[in-house]
Amino acid sequence: MDMMRQFDRWAERARWEAAPTPDVSACVLRRLQGAQQAPAPANGWFVGFAAATAAAALICAWVGYVAWIELAEPWQGWLHELSGWGVL
Amino acid sequence: MISAFLSCDAPAPLVTPFISGAARLYCGAMNHATQETSPAVEDRQDVRLAQDGDGVAYARLVHRHQGAVARQMWRFTRDASAHAELVEEVFVASYLSLRGYRGTGPFEHWLRKIAMRTGLAFWRAGRKRQEIKPLDESFAARMAEEPTGYSAGEAGELVHRALATLAPRDRLVLTLMHLEGQSVAEVAGSTGWSATMVKVQAWRARARLKKALEQIAEFGSRGAE
Numbered sequence: 001m002d003m004m005r006q007f008d009r010w011a012e013r014a015r016w017e018a019a020p021t022p023d024v025s026a027c028v029l030r031r032l033q034g035a036q037q038a039p040a041p042a043n044g045w046f047v048g049f050a051a052a053t054a055a056a057a058l059i060c061a062w063v064g065y066v067a068w069i070e071l072a073e074p075w076q077g078w079l080h081e082l083s084g085w086g087v088l
Numbered sequence: 089m090i091s092a093f094l095s096c097d098a099p100a101p102l103v104t105p106f107i108s109g110a111a112r113l114y115c116g117a118m119n120h121a122t123q124e125t126s127p128a129v130e131d132r133q134d135v136r137l138a139q140d141g142d143g144v145a146y147a148r149l150v151h152r153h154q155g156a157v158a159r160q161m162w163r164f165t166r167d168a169s170a171h172a173e174l175v176e177e178v179f180v181a182s183y184l185s186l187r188g189y190r191g192t193g194p195f196e197h198w199l200r201k202i203a204m205r206t207g208l209a210f211w212r213a214g215r216k217r218q219e220i221k222p223l224d225e226s227f228a229a230r231m232a233e234e235p236t237g238y239s240a241g242e243a244g245e246l247v248h249r250a251l252a253t254l255a256p257r258d259r260l261v262l263t264l265m266h267l268e269g270q271s272v273a274e275v276a277g278s279t280g281w282s283a284t285m286v287k288v289q290a291w292r293a294r295a296r297l298k299k300a301l302e303q304i305a306e307f308g309s310r311g312a313e
Contacts, residue, residue, distance in 0.1 A: 003301035004294060006231055007250060011266040013235040013243035019162030022172040025150045028179040029143055035180075 127152065131195040139186055146186075150179050153196060157203050163263050164207035166248055174210055178203045201278055204260070211256040223253060223304040231301065253300045258293030265290055 072079065131152070137145035154175060161174040182202045189198055227249060235243050247267065251259045264270045264278065272290075276283045 003231065003305055004298045006235075007247070007297065007301060008266065010231065010235045010243050010250075011247050013238070013240055014247045015240075015267055015269055017162070017240035017244040019159040020168060020171065021155045021158040022168075022175060024154055024172060024176045024179060025147050027172075027176050028150050028183070029147055031176065031180055032143070032146075032183055 128194055132191055135186065135189060135191065135195055138183070139189075146183060149195070153199055154179070156196065157199065160200060160203050160268075161207060162244075163248075163267050164210055166245060170210075174206060178206050181206055197278075204264075204278055208256055208260055211259060215256060223249065223300070225304075225307065228301075228304045228307065232305070250297065250301065254293060254296055257289060258296055261286060261289045262293050262297065 131149065134145040134149045138149060157178050158171070158175050161171055161178065165171050165174060178199070182199055185202070189195070227246070230246055231250070238246075244267075251262055254262070260279070261275060264275045265272075270278070272283050272286050275281070275286045275290075279286070281289070
């Protein structure tokens with residue numbers, strides 16, 4: 001039996017099928033109103049990410065400054081003399 | 089001659105001012121008459137209003153087109169709740185991209201394209217979730233029968249099951265051609281593929297479907313023995 005011929009015959013019959021017609025107008029409008037009222041997720045995410053990055057940068061700057069002071073303290077006199085010679 | 093004067097396409101210099109005015113009035117009246125009756129014109133007006141944020145106008149569009157979209161989406165799923173969600177999804181997606189609609193073609197055609205893309209995405213997601221039921225012996229036995237003894241709904245169910253074994257693109261091209269009755273040019277227009285690509289895709293899809301159907305028929309005949 002030619003299965004594709006059979007398929008074509010079934011498909012021809014299925015073409016006249018009546019589909020259910022749900023009334024979606026109210027649901028669509030509700031969803032669209034909800035989407036308009038909700039805050040934009042992209043903006044919220046961006047603000048959070050930018051704030052976290054700025055805080056991390058500040059902490060890194062502070063830790064770096066303190067570390068530099070701690071490191072440079074024993075060499076302070078040497079550095080001062082070096083700058084006095086006009087090398088720095 | 090008069091009809092030439094009254095024709096809306098008559099060149100302006102040939103028409104005397106009086107008749108030109110009358111022709112304009114006539115054309116205006118005809119346009120007004122078609123405005124009141126033509127759904128395409130109503131669509132255009134409602135789209136323009138909806139683009140400016142008029143929700144009531146968009147509700148009118150949804151109400152006018154939900155039957156056609158529901159018929160189209162029934163080809164993508166047989167589950168009633170998923171079907172209602174798909175129809176809803178189409179109208180939400182169309183509203184979100186409504187600003188991109190230039191009005192060069194009928195709104196219905198534009199909406200059909202969105203519905204087709206939504207349905208294709210639904211099939212792709214379903215395939216990832218492995219929601220495809222394998223064909224069995226009862227399917228093979230039913231397929232071998234005469235379709236005339238069955239309702240269109242039963243035939244639709246059987247064809248849907250057969251097409252569900254295919255990859256989404258194969259399934260789409262066969263659905264459009266066999267269930268929607270679209271020509272190659274129409275499928276090319278709605279999918280954005282070239283006519284040659286539609287033909288090749290349809291040929292390959294039919295070959296794959298034939299292989300799947302023959303396998304299941306062979307399996308069924310072995311089971312009967």
